[in-house]
Amino acid sequence: MTKTIDAAARGRTKRRAWCAGLALSMAALLAAGSARAEELNVYNWGEYINPAVLKKFEEETKIKVNLSTYSSNEEMLAKIQGGATGYDIVFPSVHMQDIMDKLGLLEKTDIDTYEGFKNIEPSFLRAKSDPKGEYCLPYAFGSVGILYNRKVLGKDVTGWKDLLATVKAKGLKFTLLDDMREVLAVGLILNGHKVNSTDPAELQQAAETVIAMKPQVAAFTYDARPMVGAGDVAAAHFFIGAMIDVFGNPKDLGFVIPEEGATMYQEDICVLKSAPNKQNAIKFLQFYTRPEIAALNVSQQTNGTPNLPARQLTPDNIKNSKEINPPQETMQRLQIFQDLGPGIRQLDRVWTKVKTAQ
Template identity: 85%
Template structure:
């Protein structure tokens, strides 16, 4: 009888145990979301947010494909979203049926796998240009050719991103080709152009901001998010979308099929459709936003920045990456040549 009583008490104990607190596990680009946004979400929903970061689309995909199952939300670039859709890694959220989705510019439905926004929510966009130290260079620069001529004349160095597609895109653009080219001849021209730059390149790195600000290098290939540093020190720092052309990125918020907290993830997507939330993120991140009403809520120095919010004419000079499928192997080959060339 005592044994039966013990079992009964154990059952009671289980039924009255408090439910585990709701959580949301976000996997995002490093320093790519305003902590104030996450704090506000936690305060409003009582959902605990855990943030992990990555430095490239490829790193993120490798982690997910490698069996990482704890993440709920990821922020792939458009071409990576298409790749992840092909691999059946993304959950259909129907975020496009939510009332806040009306705030999203239809021009940002760029994912070929998700033209209506049934899966992911457009998050941020921007250019990939040149972040530079005006004090070191002694001038403002207009683009890649100007930068190379200036650093060679003064014996200075610059950095390139440690990113195959972004770096080869610079070479392709400088040779008048499209950034999604898989033509072996065009890619070899691009590789040769980058290899010719290497004596002036201090490193292939993402640590650009600190190196440029300190004056360790004169300039660096980097994202428009570096405008956060420019706006804090306009006397010494600058960012330019190269006159020759550049790439642009767009990251979207996607829920993983393996997400353990799908309800929390959907609540975050809905939360992020609010203009004041998107504007809060932009105010610290200095990226563009697909949320149209949010643009008017950002600080004037961001709202009026031609770097953060390029003119229609400048937007015409920006190209966005696409999923190259098997053609990516052509890029892998020439990238190896670029990285190993002495």
């Protein structure tokens, strides 16, 4: 009898132990699932956010940030459309935001109702698909101009015509961005046309202007900054973020917004409809409305910020830079890209001619 009772007791003990073990295992799985949920997967342009910003967000929220990068709007869109579902937030240019909205890829965040949204200058609500800021948060802006080595050139340059005349006379080289719209925009601007033109004749004229430059073009590349800094090329078609190099070597390097005009870019922070961590993504948008956070980013990025009070918190060399924060008369010479719809095919055709011309 005693043996029977002992056996029963042992059975109950084993069952209780098994149940307790199962409960602990389930708790561990739930905890692991919870830990995985406390993540934010950021998909951004290469080197387009200060790592200190991401670190501060992690410290404050205990949300782990995973950063992946892309080099163009088109690369990012192709990956999202190709089925990549792990990303939470992306940083499209304004025209790409409009395209992504048409494709139903963006989540409505109502960030415009958050108290910190009052810090955003209204003129930066540029997306036609999001005039109130219900979806995306304006992130950064800047111009695309000329980074140059004045030691190599022997002078400062004022714009494209000045640069072209100088490199031809001295047998020097410069680089252009490996970007269809940015490069064709240079050709369009030099011929007095708008950068969003889809007129075949105007685009052909722009292409011929760029093709005529090619003997002096060392490469079409996004990696020109070290080449200019080392003096391997005289100048580069580049983004305002290159001011970080100018500040590091103001004696030899300069950046100019061409007197003929230039393009302006603006990226916004958007949450993907497929985002696995939507609430964490919205927390990041809210976090980035804080002036001290936007200023921390700008201090390392040297882009302009749509966050008006943040500008006063940036270092003096950034705050007072007419390149980073252009005066109104310069802003009037800047043009921003729009979604061209089917008209983009016209650009594709002439871009092929530019890249293949000998």
